[in-house]
Amino acid sequence: MLRHSTILALLASTALASGAFAQAPGAPTKVGVAAAVNQQLTGTPPAAAGRVVNIGNDVFPRERLVTDARGQAQMLFLDGSAFTVGPDSDLVLDEFVYDPASGTGKLAATAAKGVVRFVGGKLSKNQPVTITTPTATIGIRGGIGIVSIDASTGATSATFLFGAEMTVTSASGSTEKISRAGFTTTVESRAAAPTPATRATTEQIKQNLEQLNGRADATGGAAQQPTSGQVAQRMPGQAPTQPPPPPPSGAKPAGPAPGATQTTSTTANRDATQQGQKNALSTAALPAGAIVSYQVNSDPALASNAPTVRGQATGNANGSSSNFFGVSSGSTGTVKSVQVSIAVDGTGSTQKSFVAVTTGEVGDGAGMLASTRGTSRNTGDRDTTGIASSSTLSGTGAMTSFAAGRMPAGFVQTGGGTDAQLSGGSASYGYRQTGQRITSTPVVGARETTVLNGYASAFVESHRADGRLEPSTSLLAGQNGQPSGPVNVSINTDAANGRVAATFNLKSLNDPSAPAGSDGLTSVALNFGADPARGTYVDRSRFAAVESNTGAVVNDGGGTKTADSTRLYMASSGFANVSLPGGVQACQCEFVQWGWWGGVVDALSSDGVQKSNHLHMGNWVAGPIVSQTQMPTTGSASYSGHAVGTVINQTQRYIAAGNFSAQYNFGSRSGTMAISNFDGLNVTGNMASQNGRDYAANLSITGKPGLTGTAQGSFFSGGGDPVRETGGQFSISNAPGSTDKYAVNGVFVGKKQ
Numbered sequence: 001m002l003r004h005s006t007i008l009a010l011l012a013s014t015a016l017a018s019g020a021f022a023q024a025p026g027a028p029t030k031v032g033v034a035a036a037v038n039q040q041l042t043g044t045p046p047a048a049a050g051r052v053v054n055i056g057n058d059v060f061p062r063e064r065l066v067t068d069a070r071g072q073a074q075m076l077f078l079d080g081s082a083f084t085v086g087p088d089s090d091l092v093l094d095e096f097v098y099d100p101a102s103g104t105g106k107l108a109a110t111a112a113k114g115v116v117r118f119v120g121g122k123l124s125k126n127q128p129v130t131i132t133t134p135t136a137t138i139g140i141r142g143g144i145g146i147v148s149i150d151a152s153t154g155a156t157s158a159t160f161l162f163g164a165e166m167t168v169t170s171a172s173g174s175t176e177k178i179s180r181a182g183f184t185t186t187v188e189s190r191a192a193a194p195t196p197a198t199r200a201t202t203e204q205i206k207q208n209l210e211q212l213n214g215r216a217d218a219t220g221g222a223a224q225q226p227t228s229g230q231v232a233q234r235m236p237g238q239a240p241t242q243p244p245p246p247p248p249s250g251a252k253p254a255g256p257a258p259g260a261t262q263t264t265s266t267t268a269n270r271d272a273t274q275q276g277q278k279n280a281l282s283t284a285a286l287p288a289g290a291i292v293s294y295q296v297n298s299d300p301a302l303a304s305n306a307p308t309v310r311g312q313a314t315g316n317a318n319g320s321s322s323n324f325f326g327v328s329s330g331s332t333g334t335v336k337s338v339q340v341s342i343a344v345d346g347t348g349s350t351q352k353s354f355v356a357v358t359t360g361e362v363g364d365g366a367g368m369l370a371s372t373r374g375t376s377r378n379t380g381d382r383d384t385t386g387i388a389s390s391s392t393l394s395g396t397g398a399m400t401s402f403a404a405g406r407m408p409a410g411f412v413q414t415g416g417g418t419d420a421q422l423s424g425g426s427a428s429y430g431y432r433q434t435g436q437r438i439t440s441t442p443v444v445g446a447r448e449t450t451v452l453n454g455y456a457s458a459f460v461e462s463h464r465a466d467g468r469l470e471p472s473t474s475l476l477a478g479q480n481g482q483p484s485g486p487v488n489v490s491i492n493t494d495a496a497n498g499r500v501a502a503t504f505n506l507k508s509l510n511d512p513s514a515p516a517g518s519d520g521l522t523s524v525a526l527n528f529g530a531d532p533a534r535g536t537y538v539d540r541s542r543f544a545a546v547e548s549n550t551g552a553v554v555n556d557g558g559g560t561k562t563a564d565s566t567r568l569y570m571a572s573s574g575f576a577n578v579s580l581p582g583g584v585q586a587c588q589c590e591f592v593q594w595g596w597w598g599g600v601v602d603a604l605s606s607d608g609v610q611k612s613n614h615l616h617m618g619n620w621v622a623g624p625i626v627s628q629t630q631m632p633t634t635g636s637a638s639y640s641g642h643a644v645g646t647v648i649n650q651t652q653r654y655i656a657a658g659n660f661s662a663q664y665n666f667g668s669r670s671g672t673m674a675i676s677n678f679d680g681l682n683v684t685g686n687m688a689s690q691n692g693r694d695y696a697a698n699l700s701i702t703g704k705p706g707l708t709g710t711a712q713g714s715f716f717s718g719g720g721d722p723v724r725e726t727g728g729q730f731s732i733s734n735a736p737g738s739t740d741k742y743a744v745n746g747v748f749v750g751k752k753q
Helices: 202-212 228-233 265-283
Strands: 032-038 041-044 064-067 072-077 082-085 090-099 104-119 129-132 136-141 144-149 156-162 165-170 175-178 183-187 291-297 319-321 324-328 335-345 352-362 368-377 385-396 410-421 426-437 450-464 469-476 489-494 499-508 523-529 535-539 542-555 560-562 565-572 593-604 610-623 636-649 652-665 670-678 681-689 694-702 707-718 721-734 742-752
Touching: 064 072, 072 090, 104 202, 104 410, 136 144, 136 156, 144 202, 156 165, 156 202, 156 385, 156 410, 165 183, 175 183, 291 410, 324 535, 335 368, 335 535, 335 542, 352 385, 352 535, 352 542, 352 565, 352 610, 368 410, 368 542, 368 565, 368 593, 368 610, 385 426, 385 593, 450 499, 450 593, 450 636, 450 707, 450 721, 450 742, 469 610, 469 721, 469 742, 489 610, 499 535, 499 542, 523 565, 523 593, 542 593, 560 593, 610 636, 610 707, 610 721, 610 742, 636 670, 636 721, 652 681, 652 742, 670 742, 681 707, 681 721, 694 721, 707 742
Parallel strands: 104 129
Antiparallel strands: 032 072, 041 064, 064 090, 072 082, 082 104, 090 104, 104 144, 129 136, 136 165, 144 156, 156 183, 165 175, 291 324, 291 426, 319 335, 324 335, 335 352, 352 368, 368 385, 385 410, 410 426, 450 469, 450 489, 450 610, 469 499, 489 499, 499 523, 523 542, 535 542, 542 560, 542 565, 565 593, 593 610, 636 652, 636 742, 652 670, 670 681, 681 694, 694 707, 707 721, 721 742
């Protein structure tokens, strides 16, 4: 990705002063604009002489674009698509047809040599965009791909970074399809077939990105470098605001219009000083554990109040987005990143909710690769949406990329994603947004390398390829109401390297006699983080991860199997200040953490039908535990906090919360617990423990007839107290034989009073 000082620097050039997408009368029809150029790029439109292309120049159909040995460029098209080319590249824009009203048309290009990255816009959502090389034709639908062509042999390598699908068809007619991100194939010659798709190595991706990353010595021909605010203003989807008329050919930019405010040298000096301070921050090596934060400017084209996700997917629910955090492991180590958005907007059937987690890592100075995972529900109906995207972050200011142990003054993030609805159908999109480093040091809590154990809950909703929606399945860390202790949820934090990894093993509470394949998943084993770029640890209350590369193991009534694909997230609640439904105040716990998890797991059902399983905003709770021999055998304690979980009420699904309290006698290993005002329910139970640390309770429920429930929990240590806090899971359902459809599962957490 090209550097921030050149991306959209067209604001500062006389070429853009005429309006990047404004068409002059009688001018050739253009298809886009040169949004970034590191000299030199030569363009040859049809029946026209060659020209040097600078930032802000229009690009035209059938124009040939050639970079020199140091040249790099990015072309932004009218539908939001983008081609980025590296040095010694040769690209011809064969065809561009676009109807903004319908979002339909066609985009095709021919690449003779070099490296080309394509980021899909509106056109690629409806049909593949094609790139033809001397040995192959690559079709990219709704996503991002990198194509590398050997200048002497024409051998083509195509890497699929994200999206719906990439097809690679050789000149001999053989085709290889790739639908898994990070996989690559090669066509060695016109007579050869594409090689079977394999996972691209870190070194392969690094070599490509090094040719696409910008350089600190290139300005793209702009007379003045843009500010971060100007870059954000010129994101895709932002129209120029009252552009002045273009200056005569060869003339210098005109001065301010009458009545306009003249920029003074004082302002310029102040801006230069501020930029110098930012650059100094960027180039300073940071010690291990140093944390910086960035303010993210979401791409206006997303029409969203959260970065990296579309407003159409989230319904623009009122929520909270954290800053973008960068965590250094030292001057010779890695830089990790994380940003989390969470919303629980409203109550009951009209509630909107979503979670989106972005995490990434870089250690070699290349552009940072990041992944976003999430789920959303716009109303209380059944249909949920899975959110997934991949992006690349390049630094700005004195540093053109995230480098080991250092943080740039800002970044430009370019990515593409897909929203996939449970009942079928998806939408692909692209985005380009900026982040500016916040100069003040972020407030960071305690950081520790530790293991947390606990509980988790979620409802899984499944849609089969044959069109059948299956009943919701309740997943918990205990099986059939039997307590198993906090052994099925494990979270490992690594403060030195800023990483986190987690494992969730959950089982269904459904009737085990249900027909195989008809009642959803019966068990899941899910892994988060672990791989370097997939989990980031900021401090004790802020950590998040997406799925591990090891994937997931599921059981759908027909034996265990590895899932075909997983797109998962887990995040602690400390990232976002989200109000719980009903005005419930979250527990101010110090050592026990709780949060959200979910995602999409695709796997074959027991009867051989492809099935997509959506898990929306499940909950987890975990903390440090002590051995059973360290538990007190005398005394008593009171606890208070909150409970949160998902409700199925007839055809509606929504998140609810209530107040949690407990009184426990450690001598008798017994006590009472209560959850009040949870979706109009009041819940009580008698706690009993066999080992003193882990307990279970049968629940009595008032507020709605015919309900039964169970709870399992544990005591957690902190500050030298082995029973400082408590937490666990609970489930509520109709009594056997009831025709009512009401169920709850969730977690509770409390602090000693």
